[in-house]
Amino acid sequence: MPDYTKGTVRSLDGTEIGYRHYGGKGPGVVLVHGGMKAAQHFARLARALADGFGVYVPDRRGRGMSGPHGADFAVQREVEDLRALLAATEARFVFGLSSGALVSLRTALSTPQVERLALYEPPLSVGGSTPMAWVPRYERELDTGNRAAALVTALKGLGTEPVFARVPRAVLTPVIALGLRVQGGARPDEASIAELVPTERYDMRIVAEMADTAPDYARLPARVLLLGGTRGPGFLARALDELERVLPHAERRTLPGLTHEGPEDDGRPLEVAGVLRDFYTAA
Incomplete structure (x- = not known):
């Protein structure tokens, strides 16, 4: 409970x-x-x-x-x-x-x-x-349904998490794509990462x-x-x-x-x- x-x-x-x-x-x-x-x-x-x-x-x-x-x-x-x-x-x-x-x-x-x-x-x-130059690429990737690439673009564009800045995009994107496919909310009132990626558009x-x-x-x-x-x-x-x-x-x-x-x-x-x-x- x-x-x-x-x-x-x-x-x-x-x-x-x-x-x-x-x-x-x-x-x-x-x-x-x-x-x-x-x-x-x-x-x-x-x-x-x-x-x-x-x-x-x-x-x-x-x-x-x-x-x-x-x-x-x-x-x-x-x-x-x-x-x-x-x-x-x-x-x-x-x-x-x-x-x-x-x-x-x-x-x-x-x-x-x-x-x-x-x-x-x-x-x-x-x-x-505040870095904003990455936003158009993120929105293009989002609009074409590539949420993994959009997430990588946002993470690297903002640079708020040091580990993601060090990992090459070519390595990071397929790993995140796999994670988005298998991850979900643990409870009905939780949102999955895949559901949250598009919300960054509104935050920006x-x-x-x-x-x-x-x-x-x-x-x-x-x-x-x-x-x-x-x-x-x-x-x-x-x-x-x-x-x-x-x-x-x-x-x-x-x-x-x-x-x-x-x-x-x-x-x-x-x-x-x-x-x-x-x-x-x-x-």
Whole structure:
């Protein structure tokens, strides 16, 4: 039996957003996953926080238990999704990873309910710092049905996982193609990697839409924790530098040895959970 319950909220445009709920009593925390991932990838982080918090982990739209992106997709749609979940749960704390951090940041700007916001390596582009040149190739491969090649293009284009940068494309693509054929979700409410690959198209729309918006957050009222690992690519550190410069109530922590996937199940989520616990419970 899973150690979480499931629920849904309805976003402003009518899209249903499914979520997992871990824990019970205590302040509410919403964990917002990153690109090509789903709620299932935050299971260990959620469990590590569940003894002191009510933890809510949504599948962002287009994934798992949630409805589709919709024809008029923009970051505002995901802001409305997160606002709906915050309203239903009365959670005051938010954690976002990668593109989920961008959504969380944009949501906090218009949602006074968010008192404390933790962001792990948001790909906020500063003067073209976030790599985007790979996106047209990824979309062509996706449109021709070659999801393995599209995934390789995205992984190499972003460079967020060091191991994939070192392996030649000719070696990596057939291995990933085989993995996509045999891998599936372990439970009915889990999304397979093959299902998640196309969602990166929408995440990159968010990155493009939010490029060079750092000055917008100079008036953000929430207290913010900026997080990053020492093994992430330089463009993510630059985004954190810029946010640290403009945010009025920010502190920053760098976690030694962590990659961009540090908060996820395959990373070191217990370390991230300890930092989040300290941030959310500090006086």
